[in-house]
Amino acid sequence: MSIKLVSRRTWGAKTPTASYTRIPGTEGVKIHYTGGHVPPAIERDHEECGKLVRQVQTMHMAGAREQPYIDIGYSLICCPHRQVFVGRGLHALPAANGAGLNTGHYAVLALVGSLGFTEPNDLLLHGIRDAIEYLRAEGNAGNEIKGHKDGFATNCPGGPLYAWIKKGAPRPPSPTPKPVPPIPTKILTTEALVKNLPVLKPGDEHRHVKTLRGLLFARGYEPANLHSTKYDPKDTDLIAKIEAFKAAKKIPKGADDLIWDAACWEAALT
Known part of the structure; x- marks a missing residue:
């Protein structure tokens, strides 16, 4: 399989405040979205993707999800340029699925919101499929593909993405590869x-x-x-x-x- 992973060092991740809880595998994957406003420019400007991932990590570690997380809550994060950012990664318990639900599924975040950039493009959908197949091959993930709202009271992952999940999360037609600029690790302005x-x-x-x-x-x-x-x-x-x-x-x-x-x-x- 082929996947374009963006390492934690490349995207400028902060160090977790504690050790991850190890999990041997999961029943499958749950898909999330950021919610809120995602700037439409993210679809054409890959630098926006790294900025948003860093902001999500900052919010999670600051306690924006009821209590501070030790790190970003997601296993992997997918962007609309078919890049997959490493969050907690393989065999690490995520924190984003809801209390009591994290051992069952890896958590994969799609950088799409409820305002601005709301319709996942084909490259984003390919990236999510890449992430799912990677978690199956390397992380012992089972075959389930669900949305965050399956089993938890939330609108996540939003209407368009959830409709795609309910269809079985099919791959779109293969896109023509385009060069993607590297993600700068500079401090945000x-x-x-x-x-x-x-x-x-x-x-x-x-x-x-x-x-x-x-x-x-x-x-x-x-x-x-x-x-x-x-x-x-x-x-x-x-x-x-x-x-x-x-x-x-x-x-x-x-x-x-x-x-x-x-x-x-x-x-x-x-």
Whole structure:
């Protein structure tokens, strides 16, 4: 079989915070999507793929999935250029399928969302099939191919991808190979890190308020309520943690020092 693996070193993975739990094999594979907004530019710009994988790892390790993971939660990650990024890899227990469901299936993430880039192209579908066959050949995965929503209350992996899975996840016609530029391992620029993240202010209720809380926790400024999506102007604990973080990072004060903007996202993500 042929698979284009992107090593953890190549995509710039952080070191896991603990050892993986080893598994001898699985019943098969569960397919996931990122959800949220994936920039349409990802289909033509392979650099966006590496950026998104690094962002997913950062979010997982910061506690954006209820509790901090020791690493990115997926076994492998597939991009719309038929590249397969190594996550936890072979014979390592994933963390993305849901409590009590991880021993049954490897977790394969497709870089497609619910906004922006939402329809998996043929190269992405080929990449997922490459990942499945690799896990079967090298990781003792069984024949099951399921979506995250099979057995867990979620919309993942989204309508288009799930419809393909229900058809048996068939390979599209073979594409004409195109050269793919290497993934740079440089540190993300401010623009790349924050262009899809909102400016948050007291009174907002947004899923990325939870992301903000998780990043504060990861940087040593633990909020009292880690999983709330509300930026309550009366939440003196959260406000104090934000003020302390901004002071430590020497982020200049603006007209409203309680706004969490691009400079704050960059400081928390790098």
